[in-house]
Amino acid sequence: MFTYLEAFRLVYETRSFSAAATQLFVTQPTVSHQIKQLEAQLQVKLFDRRGNREVRPTAAAKILYAESTKLLTDWHRTERKLTAVTQQKTLALTIGASQTTALTLLPTLLPALKAQFPQAALRVKMANSEQVLKELKAHQIQFGLIEKPVTADDVERISLAKDQLVCVGQPTGVWLTRERGSGTFQYTQNYLKEAGIIPQQLIEIDNLNLILSLVQQGMGQTVVSQRLVPTTLPFQPLGAHFERDFYLVYFKADILLNAELAAVGHQIQLILTD
Known part of the structure; x- marks a missing residue:
């Protein structure tokens, strides 16, 4: 039962049978079988599959997730006590x-x-x-x-912790920014809009060290954490609303x-x- 509940927990959290199988070091069919066995024992449907990849938990699954977490907590505590008697685990x-x-x-x-x-x-x-x-x-x-x-x-x-963003670099018309999906990218967009700045060129770079290196060479400007500004470069604080x-x-x-x-x-x- 605990093996089935562990498989259920991982499918619930990852919304993926394959991801759960990877974490458990078993095949996807094994995880699918374990979930079917658990559904049969409990006589409820736990997941709806929509398409090849989309997995959605049912209302019953949400209840089982909350309750089974308590059971697994007690079980893993017992396992740790037994393991501690015989060996030290990395x-x-x-x-x-x-x-x-x-x-x-x-x-x-x-x-x-x-x-x-x-x-x-x-x-x-x-x-x-x-x-x-x-x-x-x-x-x-x-x-x-x-x-x-x-x-x-x-x-x-x-x-x-708090982190203050600042503007650093030479006003060449070129702005160097992190890629979409990074926290700094959105703040850079907000600053440019607020300041009414339309860059002549906006370059997205997914490496922060490279951005800082290019700024030090005088290529352009960037928005960056004040903690990371090289001591040789002056910077402009952006205000309290650019504290994150x-x-x-x-x-x-x-x-x-x-x-x-x-x-x-x-x-x-x-x-x-x-």
Whole structure:
């Protein structure tokens, strides 16, 4: 039963049988069979399939998700106690970070986490805020650090710190901006509109270090976190309404089901909260 409930939880959270199968290291038909068996035992339909990929939970699934999370929490707690008697398990921990949060927060966070959790196998994946959230929903990462206030069902979003955006660079008519989907891109669009600026050329670049390098060469201007402005470059503050938050995001159920992840999440907040 617990195997079926774990498969159900992952299908519910990812809205995908194939993504759930990937997380469980089994085939998609195996997950489909487990869900059918669970539906047969409970005598309810849990998911509606629309087309080849779209999966929607039924009203019964929403009830089962809430209740089964409590059951799985107790079961995983029991498993951890039994495992602790015989062996020490390595904690696999993948953190997704937007480029701005990676450059500003991770140099402080990673050494502190390694000191607190020496048994953890740490991995970092960098992407824009929307992609970080997408990977979290697909269970490719356990925690995300973003600056765009995006969220999703059953995902917790916690504000960690404030970040002031500034304008930096030479007014050549060229504006260098992050790609669509990043938190900074939307703020750049807002600033250009508010200031009545029509760029002669707007160049989207999905690498923040490259943007800063080009600005230092005098190619143009950009909107960037004040924390990342090189000391050699003057900058123009954009005002209080261009102050944003850095956020920690994670699945609520993951924290409930895994005491080690809960401890990691708590430490991340302690380390990074202003």
